Amino acid sequence: MDEVYLQADQLAGAEARVDAMVREYHTKLARYLRRMVGDAEVALDLTQDVFLAAYRILKDDPQRELTAGWLYRAATNGAISFMRRRKIVRMMPLDRELEREHWRIDERSAASVDLQAALKRLPAEQSAAVLLTSYAGYSSQEAATILGTTSDAIRQRVCRAMRMLRTVMTEKATNS
Amino acid sequence: MILDECARAEITAGALAIGEATDVQREDYRRHLSRCSSCLTTLGGERDVERTMQLVARARGEESWTPEARVVIVRQTDIKRRFWQFGLAAAAALAILWLGARALIPNAPQNVAERTGAVHQSRVATPQVKRHAAAGHDLVVVHNVATLKRPPLTTPAHVAPKVLARGHEVPAAPSARNTNTAVTVVAAAALSQRDERSVSALRTVGTAPPQPGRAESIAVLPAPGISRDVAPLGGESAIVPHPPAIAYYENAEGTTAFDVSVDEHGVPLKCTVAKSSGFVVLDEAVCQAAMRARYAPRLINGHAVAGVYHDSLTFQAGDNR
Numbered sequence: 001m002d003e004v005y006l007q008a009d010q011l012a013g014a015e016a017r018v019d020a021m022v023r024e025y026h027t028k029l030a031r032y033l034r035r036m037v038g039d040a041e042v043a044l045d046l047t048q049d050v051f052l053a054a055y056r057i058l059k060d061d062p063q064r065e066l067t068a069g070w071l072y073r074a075a076t077n078g079a080i081s082f083m084r085r086r087k088i089v090r091m092m093p094l095d096r097e098l099e100r101e102h103w104r105i106d107e108r109s110a111a112s113v114d115l116q117a118a119l120k121r122l123p124a125e126q127s128a129a130v131l132l133t134s135y136a137g138y139s140s141q142e143a144a145t146i147l148g149t150t151s152d153a154i155r156q157r158v159c160r161a162m163r164m165l166r167t168v169m170t171e172k173a174t175n176s
Numbered sequence: 177m178i179l180d181e182c183a184r185a186e187i188t189a190g191a192l193a194i195g196e197a198t199d200v201q202r203e204d205y206r207r208h209l210s211r212c213s214s215c216l217t218t219l220g221g222e223r224d225v226e227r228t229m230q231l232v233a234r235a236r237g238e239e240s241w242t243p244e245a246r247v248v249i250v251r252q253t254d255i256k257r258r259f260w261q262f263g264l265a266a267a268a269a270l271a272i273l274w275l276g277a278r279a280l281i282p283n284a285p286q287n288v289a290e291r292t293g294a295v296h297q298s299r300v301a302t303p304q305v306k307r308h309a310a311a312g313h314d315l316v317v318v319h320n321v322a323t324l325k326r327p328p329l330t331t332p333a334h335v336a337p338k339v340l341a342r343g344h345e346v347p348a349a350p351s352a353r354n355t356n357t358a359v360t361v362v363a364a365a366a367l368s369q370r371d372e373r374s375v376s377a378l379r380t381v382g383t384a385p386p387q388p389g390r391a392e393s394i395a396v397l398p399a400p401g402i403s404r405d406v407a408p409l410g411g412e413s414a415i416v417p418h419p420p421a422i423a424y425y426e427n428a429e430g431t432t433a434f435d436v437s438v439d440e441h442g443v444p445l446k447c448t449v450a451k452s453s454g455f456v457v458l459d460e461a462v463c464q465a466a467m468r469a470r471y472a473p474r475l476i477n478g479h480a481v482a483g484v485y486h487d488s489l490t491f492q493a494g495d496n497r
Contacts, residue, residue: 023245027242031241044243111235134194135236140190154190155188155189156183159190160186162229165228
């Protein structure tokens, strides 16, 4: 019983702002995180953690301005932390095809499935750079601000990620 | 300088992929690829980059997964909850430390001779209680010195022994030197004539009043002609048995009477269990402790001779904590 739902009368300001954020960014963040970690349930949990962190900040400091970039930064950090933990304890599926089947059920697009297969092989920093720029629509300067680096570094990461994407996705497209 | 140009081309390829490359950058990129075959292979031409990004854009456009928004859940990890968690953990740690300290420090032996004012303080038996602990269990060891195996001695004039048969108390006769002296021997059965002789031959000097949970003690003085009997160096407390943990878990109780053969140099030669406690582990622990100890040999007219040390230890299960 260590979890309680938000009480509306206690959380008027913070709750309203978090509600607005959830309506606007929940799906975008969940998709971004799902691409990062490769698991829908984990992505939803991490998304929940991002909004929870936002709520706590707003509860302590109602004047704080939380941008979408802050949400993506928190999501990226959460995903990288999760992937580091997963390196230590990794649940290997009995059937590797099962994992791909799971994506095929959610995604009707072969390109979407192939993109995930390519992203799985990339380091987290490169995945984040590609997803923030080409998927979430941020410029290299904005992505650099989110990830705490320079725009040239973001472009370099995107370029290196491109090699893997081209190898996997172009080959798949050619084969199909 | 070609390395710098390759690094620059890598960044430009990234800008092309994002769609941020200017016309000048595109022209530089083309010029570099025309001269650098490795970059052409690894980075690909403009068309390759655009084709790859089109696949990414298509994957993005065709993504159909739309999760349901969940209610934000707040875990109650506020200061109040953490205070209780920390407080409970600290209280538990203190309780464990306190119990551990109590289990490790043995109880101070009670000096019966001081309380009863006995004359022969060096041989007055003192029930020595030792507490050992294993995994939260206590085992109390009471040191008995009751032994009737000594040769009969003459009864001193100033002490009148009393014999109780089957719980019938006989009032103590007033003693000329010590009116507080009281000797209690509880017979397990009707005393025979030989027993009565043996008991009356004991030069008992006094015992403490019976205490619940403690063994009664009877002091015995050495026989005449023996300057000193066999005794462990360091006193009776030098024999400290360490029963195995199973004895604590099973709450093993009982009295182990044992005899230790000691040579003229005070070295224990053999330990024999005269009366078993009913638990082999306790008997073995007692004998091992007895063989670990060193002894003062028996002295007869100033000459050290071999002798036998008789003693018994009573184990009582303490409170389970």
